Amino acid sequence: MLQRLVIHRLPMPYINDELHHTGWNACSSCFGDTTKKRNRLVLPCLGSSRIYVVDTGTDLRAPRLFKVIEPREVFQKCDLALLHTPHCLGSGEVMISSIGDPRGNGKGGFALLDAETFEVKGNWERPSQAAPQGYDFWYQPRHNVLLSTEWGVPKFLVSGFNPADLGKGRYGRRVNVWDWTTHCLLQSIDLGEDSIPFEIRFLHNPDAAHAMVCCPLPGAVFHIYKTQDGCWTANKVIQVPNKKVSGWLLPDMPALSTYILISLDDRFLYLSNFIHGDVRQYDITDPFHPKLVGQVFLGGSIQKSSGVTVLEDKELNGQPDPFMIQGRKVWGGPQMLQLSLDGKRLYVTNSLYTPWDKQFYPELVREGSVMLQVDVDTEHGGLCVNEDFLVDFGNEPWGPARAHEMRYPGGDCTSDIWV
Numbered sequence: 483m484l485q486r487l488v489i490h491r492l493p494m495p496y497i498n499d500e501l502h503h504t505g506w507n508a509c510s511s512c513f514g515d516t517t518k519k520r521n522r523l524v525l526p527c528l529g530s531s532r533i534y535v536v537d538t539g540t541d542l543r544a545p546r547l548f549k550v551i552e553p554r555e556v557f558q559k560c561d562l563a564l565l566h567t568p569h570c571l572g573s574g575e576v577m578i579s580s581i582g583d584p585r586g587n588g589k590g591g592f593a594l595l596d597a598e599t600f601e602v603k604g605n606w607e608r609p610s611q612a613a614p615q616g617y618d619f620w621y622q623p624r625h626n627v628l629l630s631t632e633w634g635v636p637k638f639l640v641s642g643f644n645p646a647d648l649g650k651g652r653y654g655r656r657v658n659v660w661d662w663t664t665h666c667l668l669q670s671i672d673l674g675e676d677s678i679p680f681e682i683r684f685l686h687n688p689d690a691a692h693a694m695v696c697c698p699l700p701g702a703v704f705h706i707y708k709t710q711d712g713c714w715t716a717n718k719v720i721q722v723p724n725k726k727v728s729g730w731l732l733p734d735m736p737a738l739s740t741y742i743l744i745s746l747d748d749r750f751l752y753l754s755n756f757i758h759g760d761v762r763q764y765d766i767t768d769p770f771h772p773k774l775v776g777q778v779f780l781g782g783s784i785q786k787s788s789g790v791t792v793l794e795d796k797e798l799n800g801q802p803d804p805f806m807i808q809g810r811k812v813w814g815g816p817q818m819l820q821l822s823l824d825g826k827r828l829y830v831t832n833s834l835y836t837p838w839d840k841q842f843y844p845e846l847v848r849e850g851s852v853m854l855q856v857d858v859d860t861e862h863g864g865l866c867v868n869e870d871f872l873v874d875f876g877n878e879p880w881g882p883a884r885a886h887e888m889r890y891p892g893g894d895c896t897s898d899i900w901v
Contacts, residue, residue, distance in 0.1 A: 490544045492536065493880065500529030500836060503887050505568030505576065507535075507597045510898040511623075512572055520893065522548060524595070526565030526578050528835070529640075531556055533565065533578070535600050542891055549600050557584045559602045560593045564636050567618045570597060572901055577606050579619045579630060586637030590616025590630055590658060611667050613658045620684045621662055623901045625691050625708060628660040631679035642841040645732060648676050657682065657695055657706055659714050671716045673697060673704055681741050682706070685748045685769070688900040692769045694719075694742055694751055701737035703753060705769050719772050720764065722755060725784060726794035731842075735783065735790070740834060741818055745825045746895045750775075750863070754816040756834055757783050757842065759802065761816045761856060763865050775863025778856055780830060781805045782815040783842065807854065808872050814839070814846035820888040821858075821895050828856040828865070833884035850875045850882025 494501070507522035521539025526532075533551035540546065556562055562580035570576050576595040583589040590613030592606035605612075615632035622628075632654025633639060638647050647653065653676045659669035673679055673695075682695040691708035701722035708714050722737040737755035744751050744766070751764045751772060759782015764772040779802040783790050786801045805812045814832035821828050833839055833851045840847050853873035857866045875883040889897065 491879070492545050492547065494534060495547075495550065496530065496532065498529055499527035499532055501525055501534075501886070502528040502835070503567050504889055505578075505897055506570055506889075506893070507576060509570045509893060510900045511570060512574075513900070515572075518574075520891070522597075522600075523889065524568045524576050524578070524600075526568055528564055528566060528581075531563040531565055531584070533595070533600075538891060551595075551600060551602060553584075555602050556593055560591065560605050562589060562591045562593050562605070565593065566616070569619070569621070569897070569899065572623075574598070575603070576600075580616050581633055582616075582636035586635070586640075588615035588632075588635040590614065590632060592619070606665055607660070607667070608665050611665065613656070613667060613670070615654045615656075617654065617679070618681050620682050620693065621899060622684050622688065622691070622693075623662055624688050626662045627708075627714070628662050629682050629684075629693055629695075629706060629714075630658045630660065631682050631695060632656055632658070633678060633680065640837055642837040643731075653678050653699075655679070657704075657714075657716065669714060671706065671714060673716060674700065677702070679704075680739075683742055683744045683896070684899075685744060686746055686895065686898070686900060687748055690748070694744065694766070694769070696739045696742045696753060698738045698740050698756070699736050701739050701755065703739065703742065703751070703772070707769070717770070719770065720753070722753075722758065722762075723796040725758070725792050727784070727790050727792050729790045730783060738815075743819050743821055743896050745821055746823060747825065750825070750858075750860075752819050752821065752828060754819055754830070755782070756815040756817050759783065759785060759805070759815045761819070761828070761830060761865065763858070763863055765863055776859070776865035778865040778867055779805060780816045780854060780856075780867070781812045781832060807852075807867065807869060810852070810872065810874060812852055812854075813849055814843040814851060818885075818887050820890070823890070823892075823894070825860045826858050827868075828858050829888055830854045830856060831885040831888065833886050836884075839884060846884065848882065850878065851884040852876075853885055853888070
């Protein structure tokens with residue numbers, strides 16, 4: 483049995499920042515430039531719009547705070563707020579997507595930082611070119627394209643999920659297509675009302691014109707690809723059916739498919755369903771026709787003794803047992819994923835976003851989250867929980883804590899972009 487060994491803790495100087503996604507100051511997009519080092523981790527804050535830069539190069543075993551960029555600098559120079567995804571660029575810059583503006587309105591723009599000084603340089607998008615809403619993004623220079631997604635209007639989503647907000651344009655529905663060279667918004671692909679396109683991933687092959695995006699409420703994954711006329715289009719290729727239930731927020735329970743990643747060899751896609759509680763493995767050798775080859779339940783809202791009764795289920799014959807590991811009951815559902823470089827170990831955490839955690843899994847807030855390891859069959863497909871691995875954040879000194887994104891110091895399949 484593997485024991486958790488915390489070798490270092492780096493407390494942030496403020497509370498309620500909502501540390502969410504992270505990114506490196508340099509990645510594979512800088513390949514060939516020997517002056518670049520992956521030695522700074524950029525942490526934009528979803529709640530405060532503050533940006534932390536952490537020095538991981540001086541002592542990898544004891545990261546230290548390098549710089550704090552206060553929200554007002556981002557507000558004044560970019561008119562952006564609720565910062566989400568950072569990616570490094572081959573130009574020597576770091577780009578961070580936004581969900582809104584400082585007034586709580588939706589605004590899908592991008593802030594640029596100098597990757598050496600971390601000065602806020604301004605916006606990546608051209609003036610008046612911001613998308614109506616924003617969230618995640620990925621770029622593919624060989625196809626001169628950047629694709630971005632949409633969560634919703636901040637002043638509504640920060641209070642939690644309210645079904646009354648549906649059908650009013652308060653949640654996202656588009657994948658936005660940008661010209662990588664001119665920074666102009668070219669096209670918006672409509673995936674349907676309240677589809678909430680979340681995480682988007684291109685295949686790692688830089689010549690590939692294929693991407694995948696997950697949509698929480700419909701429990702769907704769309705394949706985004708370039709057509710012969712040079713435009714981009716989308717087809718739904720994965721559908722996780724809703725479950726008819728009693729004892730929950732709605733009579734139809736969505737999977738809430740909140741995260742995907744693609745293995746470095748572009749063979750497998752992994753999908754986490756935060757409400758249903760399962761992680762799925764799909765063979766995407768043919769991206770037009772993914773095949774489900776692995777599935778494991780790691781908590782969720784349909785497990786027995788959850789207070790929810792499943793009345794109709796198109797996939798399962800019964801409700802899963804409560805998920806226990808090393809005598810510890812796991813609350814919440816699988817959310818963030820990270821895959822080892824050889825593709826054999828899938829790491830999972832189970833916190834999404836504080837207001838939504840409190841709403842869907844109050845026990846998670848009270849008990850803290852976990853980090854799990856799922857062993858992967860990379861030959862035939864298949865997932866199996868590693869019972870010997872558990873990182874329990876419930877007993878942290880300033881906890882209980884809830885873990886979100888994971889990063890490898892040497893690079894990983896969710897941050898590296900090859901150009």
